[in-house]
Amino acid sequence: MKSCDDLAVSPHESHHHSVPHAHTHGHGPAAPVSRHLRKVIAAVLIPFAAAVAVGLVVLWPGGAPPHKPSGVGFDQPTEQARVVKVVEVNCADVHAQQPPRTPSPTGQQPPAGRTAEDKPCQQATIKVTTGENAGRTFRTVVTPDALRRYTAGQEVVVAYSPKAPKELQYSVTDVDRTLPMWVLAAVFAFAVVVVGRLRGVLALVALAASFIVLTLFILPAILQGSNPLLVAVVGGSAIMLIALYMCHGLTARTSVAVLGTLASLLLIGLLGSLFINWALLTGETDDTTSLVHGLYPGLEIRGLLLAGIIIGSLGVLDDVTVTQTAAVWELKEADPSAGRRALYGAAMRIGRDHIASVVNTLVLAYAGAALPLLLLFSIAQSSVGTVASSEVIAEEIVRTLVGSIGLVASVPLTTLLATLVVSADRKRLGTPDASGGTDTGPGPGSGAKAAGGRSRRRGGRGRRRKR
Incomplete structure (x- = not known):
């Protein structure tokens, strides 16, 4: 594995850096930038942050619009309930439909007692525990081929249809997963804090802030009728500023990551708008979107x-942007004498590995989420062209590829910005500092000069010992 010094110097320039250099600084926090550079960065980011704040104020929805549930699909009021009793009954007695008997491929009858129709049905008594009808009980029948079974004491979620007959007003829609979800969240938070320590705590706070912006601003504002694209840009920018500066500090390094992220988001927005219109995508590809x-x-x-x-x-x-910016800074810290071209080339070698892994991750993430849909196309023996051009798949292809193009573009863009900033960030040796002295901080060639100075001092002490 190459060291940071090996990455920072290209093979074509290695003969120019034959003099060994010493590091007089550690790999801790990034060195502060010059006052002029801080002014340049602030001149770009302060107006942007102010525009985001104004957008939040102007578009703030003040809560989701009032809505009376229609009772269709997900748009149903739900209550908590508990299974109080489960008994086995004959399916014919409760008028439950039995699954059809499937003949054996060999024509032989399956052994008795091993088919679903030979098994009894399950009748569960459910007690509603919340809502205006808390305490009411109803019964539900589970056939032998059902995937979900019930046990006494199990917590479930029931849908309420007030216009239905009394005995049909409640129906079980799901099981209550509150406890395992909270336990998993606690394990996640514990792992983040143990490994990340203070950074982990800040990351969790930033995650909570992201959920707050999403649930209190983005979703209600879209439902109130605001332009979804404008709301996403303002809300996404707010999430970006909060998350990056909270997790990584108010530094030039973070500001470069913010600029790279912002430029990439603009590219994604332009490409997404172009290809959504060109491909004539409607966005209505599932029942949930149609219901909304x-x-x-x-x-x-x-x-x-x-x-x-x-x-x-x-x-x-x-x-991607934070990783690339950090890579540029660390490469410069490892070899302060590296020029801009060598620094950019070394960071891009890291970035190319990042691009390959991220793009593959996006594609596999979609394939995993859409696996049942892809199986349907495979069963229908549809051609690749037919599958790709269908709207339900084309929508996800546009989503994945447009996002991937933005990710790919963010690597050279962020690397270039970071290279320019980190090169301008280092003061030259011999320039007066704020206290009137001489700046001895790391600058181009400072490592080699420091090493040479120590070598001369050691040689002088050796000559004095000989005398």
Whole structure:
């Protein structure tokens, strides 16, 4: 494995750095930048942060619009309930439909007692524990081929349909997973804090802030009728500023990552808008989107699709830009004498590995999430062209590829910005500092000069000992 010094100097320039250099600084926090450079960065980021703050104030929804549940699909009021009793009954007695008997491929009858239709049905008594009808009980039947079984004492979620007959008003829709979800969240938080320590705590705070912006601003503002793209840009920018500066500090290094992320998000927005319109994507590819559009006809579904692309790309973009900026800074700290071209080349070698892994991650993440849908296309023996051009798949292809293009572009862009900033960041030896003395901080060639100075001092002491 190459060291940072090996990466920082290209093979073509290695003969120019034959003099060994010593490091008079550690790999701790990044050195502060010059006052002039701070002014340049602030001149770009302060107006941007102010625009984001104004956008939050102007578009702030003040809560989600009032809505009366329609009782269709997900748009149903739900209550908590508990299974109080489970008994086995004959399926015919409760008028439950038995699964059809499947003949054996060899024509032989399956052994008795091993088929689903030979097993009894399960009748569960459910007690509603919340809502206006708390304490009411109802019964539900589970056939032998059902995937979900119930046990006494199990917590479940029930849907309430007030317009239905009394005996049919409640139905079990899901099980209550509150406890395992909270335990998993606690394990996650514990792992982050133990490994990340203070940075881990700050990362969790930034994660909470991201959820607050998403749930209190982005979602309600879209439901209130604001332009989804504008809401996503403002909300995503706020999440980016909070997360990056809270986790990585108010430094020039973080500011470079912010600039790289912002430029990449703009590229993703432009490409996403272009290809959504060119491919004639409507954004209505599933029942959930259709239901939302039916409940809120004024909602711009195409804008919602583009907003999803931007928000979905933001998390991975933060990772790429922060990593690339940190790589440039660490390479410069390892070899302060490295020029801009050598520094950029070394950081890009790291970035190319990052690009390969991130793009592969995005594609596999989508393939894993859409595996049942891809299986349906495989069963239907559809051609690759037919599958790719269908809207449900084309939408995800546009989402994945547009986000990947933004990620790929963020690597050279962020690396270039970081290289320019970190090179301008280092003061030259011999320049007066703020106290009127001479700056001895790391600058181009400072490592070699320091090493040479120590070598001359050791030689002088040796000559004095000989005399």
